[in-house]
Amino acid sequence: MVESLRLQPGSAGHIVYSQLKQQIVSLELPPGTALSEKEVSLSFEVSRTPVRESFVRLAQEDLVVVLPQRGTRVSLIDSELVEEARFMREQLEKAVVRLACESFPEDKLLELERNLSEQSESIEKHDGKHMFELDETFHRILFEGCRKVGTWNVLQQMNAHLNRSRMLWLSADPNWTNLYEQHREIVDAIRRHDADHAEREMQEHLSLIISNLAVLKEKHPDYFK
Amino acid sequence: MVESLRLQPGSAGHIVYSQLKQQIVSLELPPGTALSEKEVSLSFEVSRTPVRESFVRLAQEDLVVVLPQRGTRVSLIDSELVEEARFMREQLEKAVVRLACESFPEDKLLELERNLSEQSESIEKHDGKHMFELDETFHRILFEGCRKVGTWNVLQQMNAHLNRSRMLWLSADPNWTNLYEQHREIVDAIRRHDADHAEREMQEHLSLIISNLAVLKEKHPDYFK
DNA sequence: ACTACCATACTTGTATGGTAGTATGGAACT
DNA sequence: AGTTCCATACTACCATACAAGTATGGTAGT
Numbered sequence: 001m002v003e004s005l006r007l008q009p010g011s012a013g014h015i016v017y018s019q020l021k022q023q024i025v026s027l028e029l030p031p032g033t034a035l036s037e038k039e040v041s042l043s044f045e046v047s048r049t050p051v052r053e054s055f056v057r058l059a060q061e062d063l064v065v066v067l068p069q070r071g072t073r074v075s076l077i078d079s080e081l082v083e084e085a086r087f088m089r090e091q092l093e094k095a096v097v098r099l100a101c102e103s104f105p106e107d108k109l110l111e112l113e114r115n116l117s118e119q120s121e122s123i124e125k126h127d128g129k130h131m132f133e134l135d136e137t138f139h140r141i142l143f144e145g146c147r148k149v150g151t152w153n154v155l156q157q158m159n160a161h162l163n164r165s166r167m168l169w170l171s172a173d174p175n176w177t178n179l180y181e182q183h184r185e186i187v188d189a190i191r192r193h194d195a196d197h198a199e200r201e202m203q204e205h206l207s208l209i210i211s212n213l214a215v216l217k218e219k220h221p222d223y224f225k
Numbered sequence: 226m227v228e229s230l231r232l233q234p235g236s237a238g239h240i241v242y243s244q245l246k247q248q249i250v251s252l253e254l255p256p257g258t259a260l261s262e263k264e265v266s267l268s269f270e271v272s273r274t275p276v277r278e279s280f281v282r283l284a285q286e287d288l289v290v291v292l293p294q295r296g297t298r299v300s301l302i303d304s305e306l307v308e309e310a311r312f313m314r315e316q317l318e319k320a321v322v323r324l325a326c327e328s329f330p331e332d333k334l335l336e337l338e339r340n341l342s343e344q345s346e347s348i349e350k351h352d353g354k355h356m357f358e359l360d361e362t363f364h365r366i367l368f369e370g371c372r373k374v375g376t377w378n379v380l381q382q383m384n385a386h387l388n389r390s391r392m393l394w395l396s397a398d399p400n401w402t403n404l405y406e407q408h409r410e411i412v413d414a415i416r417r418h419d420a421d422h423a424e425r426e427m428q429e430h431l432s433l434i435i436s437n438l439a440v441l442k443e444k445h446p447d448y449f450k
Numbered sequence: 451a452c453t454a455c456c457a458t459a460c461t462t463g464t465a466t467g468g469t470a471g472t473a474t475g476g477a478a479c480t
Numbered sequence: 481a482g483t484t485c486c487a488t489a490c491t492a493c494c495a496t497a498c499a500a501g502t503a504t505g506g507t508a509g510t
């Protein structure tokens with residue numbers, strides 16, 4: 001999970017923000033959960049001020065909704081946003097992987113290989129949570145290698161919504177082996193400078209990470225808008 | 226300029242945020258300008274709390290940098306971010322305009338036509354500022370027509386940086402007529418469902434709105450990172 | 451039984467005082 | 481003259497008190 005360092009990492013405000021965000025995206029705080037500045041401030045043992053700051057930031061990312069004088073809740077999953085997140089990832093990742101096929105720094109390629117090894121291990125151990133993180137890291141390395149970190153960061157904002165639905169899907173049928181093979185194919189294509197193949201693989205790959213929203217919606221109607 | 230409505234529009238915090246953002250993007254507050262909670266709170270005649278909130282939001286968008294116990298400044302223009310903003314727009318707008326060629330709601334098409342008329346007027350009046358806004362609106366309508374508003378909104382976050390450099394360029398050589406012709410071509414292509422042509426036009430179009438960064442950097446070295 | 455009203459206990463929004471860290475300029479010393 | 485040290489005046493950060501809007505449950509009146 002990527003931490004945005006816009007506020008000082010050590011500050012109380014940042015800690016509350018990153019903790020809450022992690023809990024929201026991991027569904028530890030399910031969509032619709034009521035949050036109150038006071039309540040959260042008590043549990044974190046800080047005053048309302050840094051809590052409020054974190055709420056402001058989370059609201060900007062649409063992860064919470066603030067109803068003035070009424071309360072603050074973890075936002076429901078917006079199917080439109082999830083679909084748009086998939087759209088953004090498809091367009092940007094296809095473009096990035098094409099760039100990667102033109103030129104990609106050797107050290108980043110090694111990072112990808114190391115990442116793939118860890119993926120392989122995690123699959124054997126059936127460690128879905130770790131595999132999830134490794135998948136995120138894999139794609140981030142691609143953006144880093146193409147000097148598109150800023151792009152990756154704003155993409156993460158949308159991705160948070162997509163990831164919440166992936167989290168629901170996680171318990172069902174991850175099909176990690178398939179994802180691993182595709183990652184492998186993508187790296188190989190980059191090595192061969194085969195842009196067309198890489199793009200096609202990426203497209204397929206992304207179509208796999210997006211779950212069937214309708215099914216999830218039926219299973220957890222109270223989590224969706 | 227699009228207002229994000231994440232905070233209540235009426236609240237002091239939101240007002241300070243949107244005003245400051247507008248002033249930053251318009252270069253009314255040039256890159257590097259020192260801001261202080263106290264100073265701003267006095268000028269807006271509110272307490273430091275809502276000012277602080279606005280700083281948090283602006284920091285999240287990289288429009289200000291907060292140095293703890295040292296001060297807050299309007300961020301310098303980051304050439305990397307500007308380039309990435311161009312990259313993101315290129316990828317996403319090309320994809321969106323292709324979608325638009327498949328299907329585009331009639332009412333949005335009318336909005337585009339109205340927008341084009343206003344552009345024509347503004348060019349005659351040599352009203353660069355208004356033309357700038359109409360250009361933004363034109364592209365936003367495209368995203369709206371394809372049901373990609375969320376995408377447009379996150380794109381705006383990067384676009385803020387691009388727009389600051391466009392603002393510098395504004396005084397030089399806008400070449401609005403050329404931009405207008407391209408807008409015209411794009412709308413016609415959408416009507417004809419000619420995706421390939423639309424995409425090509427869009428690509429050219431976007432290559433035009435991005436100014437020569439090196440020149441700007443030389444002219445305003447203190448504005449850039 | 452039903453309705454209108456109001457006290458009360460919430461909520462977020464705002465103001466303000468205090469704390470700790472940082473830059474700066476001048477005084478004292480070498 | 482040059483260097484060190486320290487008082488002072490900033491800064492962002494945090495805690496707390498108050499203001500204002502909202503939901504709710506009980507009560508009085510019909």
